[in-house]
Amino acid sequence: MMIFAENELLESGREARAKARAGDSAPTTGVAEGLVQANMISVPRDWAWDVLLYAQRNPKPVPVLEVIEDGGWESTLAPGSDLRTDIPQYRIWRDGELTEEPIDAVEAWAEHPDLVTFLIGCSFTFEAGLNQAQIEIPHQTACRNVAMYRTGVDCVPAGRLRGKLVVSMRPIACDRVADAVRISGSYPSVHGAPVHIGDPDALGIRDFYAPEYGDAPLALREGQVPVFWACGVTPQAAIVDSKVPFAITHAPGCMFVTDLLNETYAV
Amino acid sequence: MMIFAENELLESGREARAKARAGDSAPTTGVAEGLVQANMISVPRDWAWDVLLYAQRNPKPVPVLEVIEDGGWESTLAPGSDLRTDIPQYRIWRDGELTEEPIDAVEAWAEHPDLVTFLIGCSFTFEAGLNQAQIEIPHQTACRNVAMYRTGVDCVPAGRLRGKLVVSMRPIACDRVADAVRISGSYPSVHGAPVHIGDPDALGIRDFYAPEYGDAPLALREGQVPVFWACGVTPQAAIVDSKVPFAITHAPGCMFVTDLLNETYAV
Numbered sequence: 427m428m429i430f431a432e433n434e435l436l437e438s439g440r441e442a443r444a445k446a447r448a449g450d451s452a453p454t455t456g457v458a459e460g461l462v463q464a465n466m467i468s469v470p471r472d473w474a475w476d477v478l479l480y481a482q483r484n485p486k487p488v489p490v491l492e493v494i495e496d497g498g499w500e501s502t503l504a505p506g507s508d509l510r511t512d513i514p515q516y517r518i519w520r521d522g523e524l525t526e527e528p529i530d531a532v533e534a535w536a537e538h539p540d541l542v543t544f545l546i547g548c549s550f551t552f553e554a555g556l557n558q559a560q561i562e563i564p565h566q567t568a569c570r571n572v573a574m575y576r577t578g579v580d581c582v583p584a585g586r587l588r589g590k591l592v593v594s595m596r597p598i599a600c601d602r603v604a605d606a607v608r609i610s611g612s613y614p615s616v617h618g619a620p621v622h623i624g625d626p627d628a629l630g631i632r633d634f635y636a637p638e639y640g641d642a643p644l645a646l647r648e649g650q651v652p653v654f655w656a657c658g659v660t661p662q663a664a665i666v667d668s669k670v671p672f673a674i675t676h677a678p679g680c681m682f683v684t685d686l687l688n689e690t691y692a693v
Numbered sequence: 694m695m696i697f698a699e700n701e702l703l704e705s706g707r708e709a710r711a712k713a714r715a716g717d718s719a720p721t722t723g724v725a726e727g728l729v730q731a732n733m734i735s736v737p738r739d740w741a742w743d744v745l746l747y748a749q750r751n752p753k754p755v756p757v758l759e760v761i762e763d764g765g766w767e768s769t770l771a772p773g774s775d776l777r778t779d780i781p782q783y784r785i786w787r788d789g790e791l792t793e794e795p796i797d798a799v800e801a802w803a804e805h806p807d808l809v810t811f812l813i814g815c816s817f818t819f820e821a822g823l824n825q826a827q828i829e830i831p832h833q834t835a836c837r838n839v840a841m842y843r844t845g846v847d848c849v850p851a852g853r854l855r856g857k858l859v860v861s862m863r864p865i866a867c868d869r870v871a872d873a874v875r876i877s878g879s880y881p882s883v884h885g886a887p888v889h890i891g892d893p894d895a896l897g898i899r900d901f902y903a904p905e906y907g908d909a910p911l912a913l914r915e916g917q918v919p920v921f922w923a924c925g926v927t928p929q930a931a932i933v934d935s936k937v938p939f940a941i942t943h944a945p946g947c948m949f950v951t952d953l954l955n956e957t958y959a960v
Contacts, residue, residue: 478745482757485882490749495852585762614881614960615752693881693960 428503429687435460442683443504443512451515451529453571453679459554462503462616462688463681464491464545465658466513467665468535468674471495474542476585480664481544483582487591487660489547489615497541503684509543510535515677517662522669531674538672546658547616548681549594551688555609561602564644571679572596574639574657578630581660589664593621593629594657595643597650606653615691622654629654639678695770696954702727709950710771710779718782718796720838720946726821729770729883729955730948731758732813732925733780734932735802735941738762741809743852747931748811750849754858754927756814756882764808770951776810777802782944784929789936798941805939813925814883815948816861818955822876828869831911838946839863841906841924845897848927856931860888860896861924862910864917873920882958889921896921906945 431439438458445452454463469477474495481488492503499509511530518526518534528534535541549572556563565572572594579591598606603623611619626634634652635642639659646652665673676682698706705725712719721730736744741762748755759770766776778797785793785801795801802808816839823830832839839861846858865873870890878886893901901919902909906926913919932940943949 475742475745478742478749479760479762481749482745482760493746493749495746611960618960693878693885 427690429690430685431461431687436685439504439683439685443507446514447508447511449529451680454514454681454683455550455566455571455679458683460688462491462684462686462690463548463550464503464684465548466509466543466545466674466676466682467661468541468543469670470538470672471540471542473670476587477542477544477661479584480581480587480661481546483584484660486618486621486656487581487658489617490544491547491615492545494543497535497539498543499535501545501682501684503545503686505685509682513676513682514680517675517677519665519670519673519675521671522666527677534674541674545682546661547691548658549617549655550681551616551691552610552613554688555613556606559605559609561598561606564597565641568644570641572640573637573643574659574678575631576638576663581664587664587668589660589667591621592639592657592660592663593654594640595637595652595654597643597646598653600649600651603651603653610655612693613688613691614693617656617658620653621656624651626652694957696957697952698728698954703952706771706950706952710774713781714775714778716796718947721781721948721950722817722833722838722946725950727955729758729951729953729957730815730817731770731951732815733776733810733941733943733949734813734928735808735810736937737805737939738807738809740937743854744809744811744928746851747848747854747928748813750851751927753885753888753923754848754925756884757811758814758882759812761810764802764806765810766802768812768949768951770812770953772952776949780943780949781947784942784944786932786937786940786942788938789933794944801941808941812949813928814958815925816884816922817948818883818958819877819880821955822880823873826872826876828865828873828876831864832908835911838907840904840908840910841926841945842898843905843930848931854931854935856927856934858888859906859924859927859930860921861907862904862919862921864910864913865920867916867918870918870920877922879960880955880958881960884923884925887920888923891918893919
């Protein structure tokens with residue numbers, strides 16, 4: 427059941443989309459807190475089955491919240507929205523290469539009349555839960571983007587799509603790790619519980635202090651453990667690894683803000 | 694992460710499939726308790742996108758556990774299995790009409806070389822959790838099949854697929870309803886928490902004592918509330934309503950027994 431925000435909170439979501447539409451390219455961390463934010467990937471119809479099956483087979487990194495067919499750009503999670511303009515920054519991919527990072531996707535959208543667009547759950551939903559429980563999230567304290575890594579773990583392939591699992595990392599105080607597991611686990615359809623706790627090497631991470639996406643993490647403090655969650659950037663890694671001919675995605679950290687309460691996805 | 698059974702429990706699953714393969718058409722209620730059982734729907738490739746999208750849009754009644762392409766019949770949830778024979782009884786559908794109920798689907802499978810097969814979560818998983826918590830499930834006590842109803846609620850359409858929500862009903866003691874919600878809710882990918890508690894009329898149920906699928910319920914006793922869960926028979930209702938040209942499904946109550954522990958799907 428979709429639970430829509432009301433009053434000021436609803437306004438804050440509409441405002442966030444209006445700002446992006448007007449050209450503001452700022453990341454959406456902490457924006458309209460309480461509302462669901464979503465990753466986006468849009469591909470020509472010919473690739474839609476592969477993406478949806480990849481999502482079904484890899485539900486932790488690719489939890490699908492909505493699918494919009496036939497080149498549509500309005501999300502039912504945010505009536506009146508325009509997915510071509512309401513995300514702060516986009517990435518255009520051609521044959522698996524990142525070719526442009528425009529602040530709107532109107533022109534790119536017009537290249538293929540049959541786009542199928544996937545909105546995918548985002549960790550900002552469970553971060554709100556961590557904040558409420560007073561679990562410190564160091565990159566937020568430091569006003570940085572979360573560190574995201576390409577791991578050595580293969581996702582389950584689907585059709586022509588294959589790629590590595592991408593994870594986001596938050597250093598969590600040892601005595602709050604169990605709470606962080608419990609709280610994020612109660613949002614199974616937006617990445618859910620961590621996939622890995624501790625030892626980055628065991629996950630095949632190349633260099634802990636040089637993540638492939640987002641900002642480098644601050645130095646781990648004593649009493650902190652690195653906790654890794656499956657990340658919605660995983661489809662972008664699959665675009666690269668599978669040389670997908672054409673795709674439009676959000677830029678990491680620049681999400682689509684919906685009108686839905688995070689509670690929609692709480693178990 | 695798939696958690697496979699071991700030792701006797703693993704044997705009990707293999708034995709259940711071997712019995713079905715040998716021609717036993719008995720329902721699988723209470724069989725190999727502790728193992729995940731699954732609903733099945735198999736359609737020609739041309740309809741696979743519609744089914745997977747219908748599942749994505751209606752995750753409570755249609756939680757997809759596995760998709761097998763290209764006419765394949767072995768499930769990774771049960772290595773060595775044969776989906777054409779290991780279910781006790783099948784239903785063959787042509788242009789939305791139920792035409793045969795064979796005990797194996799070898800011939801039907803051979804009609805379309807491009808079948809895409811969907812395994813869908815089943816309420817037996819959370820029933821095991823209810824049993825463990827000593828919540829009485831009256832149809833089990835009476836050795837009957839669960840009552841399943843076609844409701845007045847429309848599922849969200851996808852492509853050419855549309856249909857009503859089908860629910861299963863269990864009368865639960867008033868003082869255990871909250872526990873039943875909590876326990877089933879901890880298995881969100883196998884139907885999860887109830888969709889409706891109390892008043893069958895409000896759900897558009899035609900006749901509480903004449904369900905469209907399964908056995909009629911016993912008379913409600915004082916202190917019991919009818920509790921309704923989304924049901925994996927929902928895709929069969931969509932086959933009828935959408936006049937799908939060809940499909941193979943399990944017969945209601947006759948499930949595919951996997952090698953997976955129910956704990957695989959616990960949050």
